[in-house]
Amino acid sequence: MPISEKRLIGNFIRCYIGYSTDKYVRWISSSGGAVTSLLTFMMEEGLIDGALVVKMEGLKPKQFIARRPKDLILAAGSKYLPIQSSIKLKELMDSKGKYAIVGLPCYIRAIRNLMARSEKLRKHVTMLLGLFCCRSISPTGFKVLLHKLCVSEEEIEEFRFRGHGWPGRLHISLKNGRKISLPYFDYWRPLYSPYFFTPKACMFCSDMTNEKADISFGDAWLPKIIRKDVLGSSMIISRSEEADKILQEAQRKGFLKLASISEKEVIKAQWRSLFFKKTTLPARLLLAKRRNYASAPGGFFKVACALIQLMNIRISESHLGTHIIERLPFAFLQFYAVLHAMIEYFSWRYITR
Numbered sequence: 001m002p003i004s005e006k007r008l009i010g011n012f013i014r015c016y017i018g019y020s021t022d023k024y025v026r027w028i029s030s031s032g033g034a035v036t037s038l039l040t041f042m043m044e045e046g047l048i049d050g051a052l053v054v055k056m057e058g059l060k061p062k063q064f065i066a067r068r069p070k071d072l073i074l075a076a077g078s079k080y081l082p083i084q085s086s087i088k089l090k091e092l093m094d095s096k097g098k099y100a101i102v103g104l105p106c107y108i109r110a111i112r113n114l115m116a117r118s119e120k121l122r123k124h125v126t127m128l129l130g131l132f133c134c135r136s137i138s139p140t141g142f143k144v145l146l147h148k149l150c151v152s153e154e155e156i157e158e159f160r161f162r163g164h165g166w167p168g169r170l171h172i173s174l175k176n177g178r179k180i181s182l183p184y185f186d187y188w189r190p191l192y193s194p195y196f197f198t199p200k201a202c203m204f205c206s207d208m209t210n211e212k213a214d215i216s217f218g219d220a221w222l223p224k225i226i227r228k229d230v231l232g233s234s235m236i237i238s239r240s241e242e243a244d245k246i247l248q249e250a251q252r253k254g255f256l257k258l259a260s261i262s263e264k265e266v267i268k269a270q271w272r273s274l275f276f277k278k279t280t281l282p283a284r285l286l287l288a289k290r291r292n293y294a295s296a297p298g299g300f301f302k303v304a305c306a307l308i309q310l311m312n313i314r315i316s317e318s319h320l321g322t323h324i325i326e327r328l329p330f331a332f333l334q335f336y337a338v339l340h341a342m343i344e345y346f347s348w349r350y351i352t353r
């Protein structure tokens with residue numbers, strides 16, 4: 001049975017591939033710098049007085065209210081660690097003016113629910129910008145990464161998961177002046193793409209493309225972009241006419257470059273995360289709760305993939321599993337990750353044929 005496209009990426013007005021026209025922003029951001037440049041446009045046009053965003057402080061991601069475009073530059077780039085996020089929302093509600101909020105699907109959903117109940121929040125928040133999210137990484141998973149890179153937390157001055165082109169590089173500046181830099185795929189794929197170190201909440205979360213946001217942003221993982229784009233492009237989904245107009249206006253004023261794409265292309269680019277969040281979730285949920293393999297829904301491929309996902313998550317969070325992954329060479333984990341991705345790819349193709 002074909003899988004409904006609307007069910008996979010939520011309701012939307014239009015889908016785009018786009019990027020910031022500011023090459024520096026595009027270079028330092030995660031994908032195309034579209035979030036940073038759209039917020040800059042909104043600030044410069046007086047549509048917002050600030051934006052609730054996240055920057056790294058050492059090894060900790062911290063939410064803050066950016067009030068100037070140069071604060072947005074500090075916040076560019078994805079932070080894949082869990083974030084403590086209630087304090088700044090209170091500060092935003094107590095401030096004067098209008099704000100945009102950037103967040104992961106779980107956060108944007110919570111804000112949307114709060115907005116339904118709070119007139120004060122509705123008055124203050126004019127735009128919810130949502131990032132796509134397959135999962136964040138657990139603190140254990142982060143420690144394993146540092147262990148594999150042979151650095152201790154105390155030695156680190158500055159840490160960035162991405163930036164420096166696309167798909168970007170991990171960057172660590174040590175207090176002794178030494179720098180470590182690693183291509184995104186060289187650490188993300190072997191350590192995290194087989195779902196190792198996925199936090200519990202992410203195991204059972206079904207929103208991949210930030211369906212409750214006004215505009216959603218993700219990586220443009222399309223073969224034609226991967227082949228030739230080294231600066232980066234974002235996948236952008238507008239979910240209301242008003243939000244779509246703001247995007248168009250940002251393009252007209254020269255902040256963003258946008259090209260329309262079909263929802264099929266969004267799904268093609270994001271098949272792996274959608275497979276995890278939508279296709280195998282029901283089976284994973286049942287397997288995790290009831291441990292009853294026979295009653296898991298969805299046929300052999302869904303159940304088999306859900307089982308492997310659960311197994312990888314559980315093993316990586318056990319003491320022994322963490323210990324083993326810490327010691328396995330990146331090359332071996334890379335091989336396993338590619339094999340796992342192939343199994344999921346053929347299952348996805350079979351299920352959606």
Ligand SMILES: Cc1cc2nc3c(=O)[nH]c(=O)nc-3n(C[C@H](O)[C@H](O)[C@H](O)COP(=O)(O)OP(=O)(O)OC[C@H]3O[C@@H](n4cnc5c(N)ncnc54)[C@H](O)[C@@H]3O)c2cc1C
Pocket residue numbers: 028029030031032033034035036037053054055061075076077078079080081083102103104131132133134135136137217218219220234235270273
């Ligand atoms: C945990 C996580 C998982 C993701 N998973 C996927 C995925 O599976 N597939 C995919 O295509 N894309 C995923 N993304 C989104 C992707 O990494 C980029 O954030 C997105 O493409 C936007 O890039 P950009 O260059 O337009 O944004 P930028 O211009 O780099 O701006 C990013 C903005 O997001 C804010 N931000 C960064 N991290 C967080 C955070 N954790 N919580 C709240 N705000 C934050 C920054 O402060 C900044 O304002 C994920 C992002 C995160 C943080």
Ligand code: SF4
Pocket residue numbers: 104105106107133134135136201202203205206207
């Ligand atoms: S996978 Fe879901 S619960 Fe986990 S960080 Fe992303 S949106 Fe939040």
